Amino acid sequence: MGIYKRYFDKYKWMFLTAISCVFFEGICDLLQPTIMAQIIDQGVKNSSLDTVIRFGLLMLLVTALGACFAAARSILASRVSQSFGADLRHDLFAKIMRFSEAGADKIESGSLITRMTNDTSQITQFVNGIMRIFFKAPVTCIGSIILAVILSPELSLVMFAAVCLVAVFIVISMKMSYSRFAKVQYAIDRVNTVVQEYLLGIRLVKAFGRYEEEEAKFDEANTDLLKKGVSSQLVIACFSPLISLAVSLGIAAILYLGSILFGRGEIEVGRIAAFINYMAQILSSLIMITNIFNTFVRTKASDERIREVLESEEDFTCMEKEAGYESGEISFHDVTFAYPGGSGMPAIKNLTFHVGRGETLAIIGPTGSGKSTVALLCLRFYDAAEGKVCLNGTDIRQMDCRTLRENISIAPQKSMLFTGTVFENIAWGNPDAMEEEIRQAARAAQADEFIRKMPDQYESILGQGGVNLSGGQKQRISIARALAKKAPVLILDDCTSALDAVTEAKVRQGLRAADGKTVIMITQRIGTAMAADRILVLDNGEKAGFGSHDELLASCEVYRGIFDSQIGMEG
The missing domain is CATH 3.40.50.300 (P-loop containing nucleotide triphosphate hydrolases)
Structure with missing residues (x-):
């Protein structure tokens, strides 16, 4: 929870307001079966139209209030969860920007993309669910159980048996689901990585005619994702009907026992109807709780992957930023280095x-x-x-x-250009550079001549990675960028x-x-x-x-x- 605390602090008032709306919405839902019981037992049974109208209007008022609270918590939940997701994506990207080389080597770029999109979306959905469902389900479930016990302690025994059976199913479902959903996320990583590698090397693939091999590689990753996805959904597919069956059997048992109690004159029809409604609310709440736990299992797997990024080793920082140097002497003194995770040599x-x-x-x-x-x-x-x-x-x-x-300015071995104009790419390392400084750097790198022949010269748009330039042209723009940094x-x-x-x-x-x-x-x-x-x-x-x-x-x-x-x- 520690890494998310500041997000909750930022939206605390909206979060608490939404929770309050959820609580009052649950209260409104709980009042309705009791009011209905009064309509049946006092109004219908006694043929009192005034009583039916009075309690009917009260039920409409309670329903309207519940709808207002539901609308308010839905709006707040959407606002908070989406803002939460946006902040989390920003922090993930900022963390990736601060990755040390050793930290960056540990997580593939395809996996990082999945974590910033799929995993973050899973966390966002969970936050939305917390505010919309997580608090409502327990309030409704516990409240229904309490009111049902007050209505009929005898019928409550059947209800408790059904609830205990459902709880067992939920626990087993969670234990079986967690490892499966974690594997699904890593399978998504693999699919993203294969697609990314193909897109980056698309020209090489075409040059070597490796279409079938690349397609086979993708099919392997895609099939693996399919199998893991089916495996994870099978748990839900099996346990959801079992939970519904358990509650339905409980309702059937309540109807049977209720008919016996009614025959003895120990309970009224309105109370039986209210008890069944509370049992239906308990069923709905238990299904919601099951879905919450299933979402929690997926979210827990995503949370661990996000934490791995946020807790990764950062670039080296030692002190406050200093002024730049006018000279540039470089010296190595008995330096020995081996790449982390390499051969050790x-x-x-x-x-x-x-x-x-x-x-x-x-x-x-x-x-x-x-x-x-x-x-x-x-x-x-x-x-x-x-x-x-x-x-x-x-x-x-x-x-x-x-x-x-x-x-230190560097023109790397592999020229990396960005989507944007030629001018923006050269000025990338020195955004404050004047136009003449950019042109001077381009002339020194022997890039000015071919740039001036481009349709819009320095304002010509480069594709991603400079795909519309030759290798030599990309290298010269890369050198010009390094020179422009000064x-x-x-x-x-x-x-x-x-x-x-x-x-x-x-x-x-x-x-x-x-x-x-x-x-x-x-x-x-x-x-x-x-x-x-x-x-x-x-x-x-x-x-x-x-x-x-x-x-x-x-x-x-x-x-x-x-x-x-x-x-x-x-x-």
Whole structure:
């Protein structure tokens, strides 16, 4: 309940008002059978029209009041539950935004979507049900039992037997339902994940002609959801008729026993009719309580999944946000790191290097040597297991993450663009940038030329992920976005792989114009590395060499092998 407390506090007055309406609605429902008994026993039995009219008008008044209370609680319940759901979705999204990389790795994106939509809707429905039904059912049920006992203690024995039998069915139903509904939610996760993976890789699927395999994968997930859904609904399908049967048998027994008592003159017809009405209200209340418990079982499974998100590990924060830095020195000191949940083998081992302000460092090495891991550690997506990473001599673990990341700009290995205009995508990292600054960044990234050829130039709309651009165009806009941020440190994580050599050389020339910026270029190309002030060579996560191109050719076997494979053998 703790994570939802502030939501209830926010809407407390509306919640309490709705509960009050539910209580008075229940009282109105409880009065009606008693008034009906008076109409029969005092009016009809004695042929008193005045009595029938008097109690009839009273019943109409009570019914009208009950309808007013019902309308009020329905309106309040809808308002509170929908507001509750909106706040919960907002907090879930805000929490996801603060996920650490380790936390994000634990829950698939498809599952996160399910939790923000399906699970949140389940919680919202439960809150609505609490205000509309949960409190009314016990009030009506308990009140009906009390009034029924007052009417006839003898008939109440049959009623208690039926209620106890129904209670047993409810408990068994809950125990059997919980695990099944939890499995349904995870099956929905799987369906969402399969659909999401297909949509993200739709071009690859078409290129490889993997339609049947993808369809088979979806059918497997969909069939699994079908089986689990049927399994969970079977419990309800079996127990709901049993509950109705138990109460119906109770009503039949009451009619039989009531006829015997009436024959003896121990009870009047009106009381028997009122008792049956109370039994019907008890039946209705018990069915509502059963539905509530079934909803509760589903909600409990959704609640656990939502709590898993809200209680996940957040991004690292240490202190108040600090002012930005003017310089950008990066240094690693004996850094060792292994990915959480991975093989356990270090991706980086005892790595030490330093990049001074305004210098350009190229990081090169074989695939899997830990190049991109360096970028992740610089941005503190993960913390080093041993050693430390410093920005301007300060251990980044002593810095607030927002401060750290405001001082580092990155053009990632996989260019990620958003739905919106070209201008908005470039200005994404610096919303306050002026138009000329955006154009300057685009020119430096060699993107201005093709942007000006687009129908609306910088106001041209990009599809989701930049689907209406080529790979090289997306990379150049990504680089322009990184430049527009104007951070002291710029990391280019193999973001020129789709560019030809001439365009890449022009991009490097544009980067040199960014005076005073510290640049870290992660690359597979020896030609790119040669243009840097210094080169860091990685091999299996360890530093194999560090220095200029000429120094590494003479002293580093790994670098020399890369050079020979790309350039040297051609010469």
